[in-house]
Amino acid sequence: MSKTLKHDLKADAILNTGMELMWSRGYNATSVNDIVKAAGIPKGSFYFYFDSKEDFALKAIDMYFENHFGPAMKVLNDENFSPKERLLNFYEFRANILREELHCKMGCMCCNLANEMAEHNEEIRKSVALKSSIVRGHILKVMIEAQENNEINKMVDAEHLTDFIEDVGKGAMITMKEMNSSQPIDNTITIIKTLLLR
Amino acid sequence: MSKTLKHDLKADAILNTGMELMWSRGYNATSVNDIVKAAGIPKGSFYFYFDSKEDFALKAIDMYFENHFGPAMKVLNDENFSPKERLLNFYEFRANILREELHCKMGCMCCNLANEMAEHNEEIRKSVALKSSIVRGHILKVMIEAQENNEINKMVDAEHLTDFIEDVGKGAMITMKEMNSSQPIDNTITIIKTLLLR
DNA sequence: TATAATTAGACGACTGGTCAACTATTAAAA
DNA sequence: TTTTAATAGTTGACCAGTCGTCTAATTATA
Structure with a gap:
């Protein structure tokens, strides 16, 4: 095991632990002390693995995206289902995570950080915006397919419908x-099924 | 001018100034020092007018609601328009505030505080939830009228449609x-007009 | 022995909150 | 009308604790 690999593994372990804290409490309410305490490392080590608290947050956003977007993506692109079915499965999948795993408490880390930090930290804003645009692109592709299949409502164009549904989810x-x-x-x-994707 | 009135006037002045800070930066990123500095009062005075930072936040939520909900309510209940028109005017009115007054930056203070604090501060959660339920009640009344008038979509019942539209706004x-x-x-x-209230 | 990885502890600035001393205002007593 | 006592309002120094960050020293590896 190379040193850099070992280094990265430990950095990931710290990220995994600290990410949960920042997810739940937000950026400003999560201190470096909280993170190192939870990760069981000395405080000095934090700054060996991360340049700053902001750097930690940016890397946490990356890890959050990798860990949570992958599984949802599999559902969205499962060729065993029609485009419309894939969309519905995708939204159901994400809803279930919110309901069951997170006990209606924590929401989405990227949304939380965007809401708290976007106005005051341009790096965090840009990072979250990039993630959103990637998700948007994948949904949009399936949404267009579904419209071309005449499976879903065509009164609103796919881009606006995609954005709209993403926003409902954030607000909910x-x-x-x-x-x-x-x-x-x-x-x-329920309403996505009834009105939007019918 | 009675003493208590004078007291309340000054408390309101501090609230008005500090509320803007907490609205923009959130709860944890707004310190008592920030508030007293912005309000131009010594630190000691803060604790003469407020029991704690939490007490300040709760009173700021009350003031925010009074100042911002009243004008929107007038639009929602303007009898010169039909129920559907009133709903559209109401949503347009709130959209314009977000666009013009706030330069797409600050959003809604209650949503911001709910997102940041709901999981960790039950008093703030309950206060914001109460405000939301009041707004909901007023919209719902007009929504039901509009459905009875056959002005808007009846595929979804008024309660669910009201909640849904409020959530889209929050997410947006x-x-x-x-x-x-x-x-x-x-x-x-655009989509509210096209799909939901048609 | 040289280099890289790791860490303890201290840094100055800041946190929410307290407090005793102070002045301004009011109302009752002389 | 003046004096007095009580209360309301104001103040900045100060508390113990925490913040994010850094560096000098230590330990592990080559």
Whole structure:
């Protein structure tokens, strides 16, 4: 095992632990002390693996994206289903994660950080915006297929419909936290099925 | 002028100034020092007018609601327009505030605080949830009227449609911050008109 | 022995909050 | 009308603790 690999493995371990904290508490409420304590490393080591707290956050965003987007992507691109079915499976898959894994508490880390930091930290804003645009691109492809198949509503063009549904999801996550309930997520899925993708 | 009135006037002045900070930066990134500096008062005075930083935030939420909900309410209940027109005017009114006054930066203070604090501060969560439910009630009344008038879509019941549209708005505010653009707001209004309230 | 990896502890700045001393205002008593 | 006592409002120094960051020293590897 090379040193750089070992280095990266340890950095990833710290990221994995600290990411959960920043996901739940946000950027400003998560201190470097919290992270090193949770990861069980001395404080000095943090700055051997990361340039700064901001650097940690940016790398946490990258890791979050890699860990969480991959599985959802598999659902979105599963050729066993029609484009419309893949879209519905994709939204259901993400809804279930919010409902079951996260107990209606934490929402999406990228959305949380964007909401808290976008106005004041351009690096974080750009990083999250890039991730969003990648997700958007993948959904859009399937959305266009579904429209061409005449499987879903054509009154609104695919780009606007894609953006719209992504926004509903983001908003439902805020309401979910606010109400401490999965009802907003359930409602979102229901209406997407009823009105948007019919 | 009674003492208590004078007291309340000064407390309101501090709130007005500090609220803007907390709106923009969030709870954890706004220090008591920031607030007293912006308000031009000594630090000691802060704790004469407020029990704690949390108490300040709760009172800021109340003031935000009073200052911002009233004008929107007038639009929603303007009897010169039909229920559907009132709904559209209402959503347009709020969209314009986001676009023009806030330069696509700050979003809604209640949503911001809910997203940042709901999981970790039950008082703030409950306060914001209460405000949301009041807004919801007013929109719902008009939404039901519009459905009874056959002015808008009846495929989804009024409650779910109301919640859904509120969530789109919340999500569009996150995307607005993320992209630093009013495009998500414009898109939201367009699709509400095209698909939901037709 | 030379180099790389790791770390303890300290840095100055800042956190939310307290407090005793202070002045301004008010109302009752003389 | 003046004096007095009580209260309301104001103040900055100060607390213990934490913040993000850095460096000098140590330990492990080659």
